Amino acid sequence: MERIVAAALADSSAFALLADLCDTAGSRLNGSEGQRRAVAWALDRLRAGGLDGVRAEPVMVPHWVRGRESCTLLEPYEQPLTLLGLGGSVGTPPGGIAAEVLAVRDFDELEARAAEAAGRLVLFDPPWEGYGKTVQYRGRGAVAAARHGAVGCLIRSVTDRSLATPHTGIMRYDKGDTIPRIPAAALSVEDAALLTRLARRGPVRVRLEMGAAQLPDAPSANVVADLTGRELPDEIVLAGAHLDSWDAGSGAHDDGAGCAIVMEAAFLLKRLGLAPRRTLRVVLFADEEMTQQGGRGYARDHAGELPRHRAALECDSGGFAPAGFTVQADSATVARFAALAAPLAPLGADAVTPGGGGVDISFLADAGVPLIGHRVHGERYFDVHHSPADTLDKVDPADLQRNVAAVAALLWLIAEAP
Numbered sequence: 001m002e003r004i005v006a007a008a009l010a011d012s013s014a015f016a017l018l019a020d021l022c023d024t025a026g027s028r029l030n031g032s033e034g035q036r037r038a039v040a041w042a043l044d045r046l047r048a049g050g051l052d053g054v055r056a057e058p059v060m061v062p063h064w065v066r067g068r069e070s071c072t073l074l075e076p077y078e079q080p081l082t083l084l085g086l087g088g089s090v091g092t093p094p095g096g097i098a099a100e101v102l103a104v105r106d107f108d109e110l111e112a113r114a115a116e117a118a119g120r121l122v123l124f125d126p127p128w129e130g131y132g133k134t135v136q137y138r139g140r141g142a143v144a145a146a147r148h149g150a151v152g153c154l155i156r157s158v159t160d161r162s163l164a165t166p167h168t169g170i171m172r173y174d175k176g177d178t179i180p181r182i183p184a185a186a187l188s189v190e191d192a193a194l195l196t197r198l199a200r201r202g203p204v205r206v207r208l209e210m211g212a213a214q215l216p217d218a219p220s221a222n223v224v225a226d227l228t229g230r231e232l233p234d235e236i237v238l239a240g241a242h243l244d245s246w247d248a249g250s251g252a253h254d255d256g257a258g259c260a261i262v263m264e265a266a267f268l269l270k271r272l273g274l275a276p277r278r279t280l281r282v283v284l285f286a287d288e289e290m291t292q293q294g295g296r297g298y299a300r301d302h303a304g305e306l307p308r309h310r311a312a313l314e315c316d317s318g319g320f321a322p323a324g325f326t327v328q329a330d331s332a333t334v335a336r337f338a339a340l341a342a343p344l345a346p347l348g349a350d351a352v353t354p355g356g357g358g359v360d361i362s363f364l365a366d367a368g369v370p371l372i373g374h375r376v377h378g379e380r381y382f383d384v385h386h387s388p389a390d391t392l393d394k395v396d397p398a399d400l401q402r403n404v405a406a407v408a409a410l411l412w413l414i415a416e417a418p
């Protein structure tokens with residue numbers, strides 16, 4: 001383990017790998033050319049890294065396209081607004097929708113003012129209360145607004161800090177056909193606050209124009225590669241991340257960093273000539289961001305060997321300084337992994353707490369696979385998450401290498417354990 005950590009800290013391959021992904025594939029939205037370039041890139045790099053059985057395992061993914069979009073303040077004066085449509089949203093008619101804004105703080109205020117919503121664009125401008133809580137307006141805002149007759153839904157971007165960056169992410173419509181599907185988009189924090197303030201002074205009108213559309217599902221793939229185990233090759237320790245991203249920015253933290261960490265962890269062991277007792281499997285999942293067809297597809301296609309998956313780890317928290325791991329398993333397994341991670345204290349990565357492993361590997365839980373989530377000091381993660389600012393310059397190469405050291409060491413210790 002000391003050799004692995006020392007070797008990881010002594011080089012900068014992970015950042016070079018991430019730069020290569022961000023700059024040659026670009027953003028990796030489901031169904032896009034960027035996603036296709038990324039799959040080809042990953043196959044190429046995993047083969048070049050000397051891993052075994054490098055393959056693309058096909059899955060079909062939702063194919064949503066953004067099209068051209070804009071939002072303009074019309075009244076009380078004309079001014080462009082900073083906007084990013086939400087993934088899965090319908091578009092507007094050509095020429096857009098011009099309507100008065102009903103600015104509300106939250107779902108409660110919308111219910112209280114439901115009679116005012118018909119024919120208007122509802123803006124949800126909730127305070128940041130952490131991602132898990134605040135993201136509900138992105139997910140369910142359009143349905144809540146449409147239920148009261150709104151013609152569109154705007155949300156304050158799901159972030160606590162903003163330099164005029166709008167943040168996208170998946171939204172959902174009601175499964176039935178009873179609630180109209182209205183277009184939904186995120187404004188920058190600044191512009192949401194502006195509209196809220198203006199609405200207290202008098203009528204606010206905006207024009208929302210979105211060319212978004214949902215096309216038929218598109219082919220994509222999970223990219224899978226093995227570092228074959230020397231004694232128990234049929235037993236698998238999975239290291240995953242997701243290769244897809246949103247189209248704004250280049251998905252450097254979400255989840256290019258995770259891809260670079262798990263790929264580089266395997267490459268590092270290979271370079272050191274270390275074959276663990278069990279097989280270490282790298283999986284770069286498709287479609288984490290929309291409907292998780294990659295995670296679902298892997299669990300389905302590999303159902304027969306899931307009983308031999310000894311653990312699955314996912315890196316999808318950004319490439320910030322390592323903080324430890326969460327483990328979703330019975331308490332004895334949590335304690336065992338905590339003991340294995342204890343020597344990672346010098347990296348700041350020894351804290352192991354019970355908690356979820358990651359969206360893509362969550363589909364392995366039913367088969368009893370212990371799940372491990374990679375934790376980082378992600379206090380700045382949501383500054384850039386799903387925004388045009390999620391770019392390579394936000395990633396610290398030294399942090400990335402410390403993550404490679406921590407993840408490679410933990411994977412090694414689990415794959416090697418008696």
Ligand SMILES: [Zn+2]
Nearest residue numbers: 254255288316
């Ligand atoms: Zn992610």
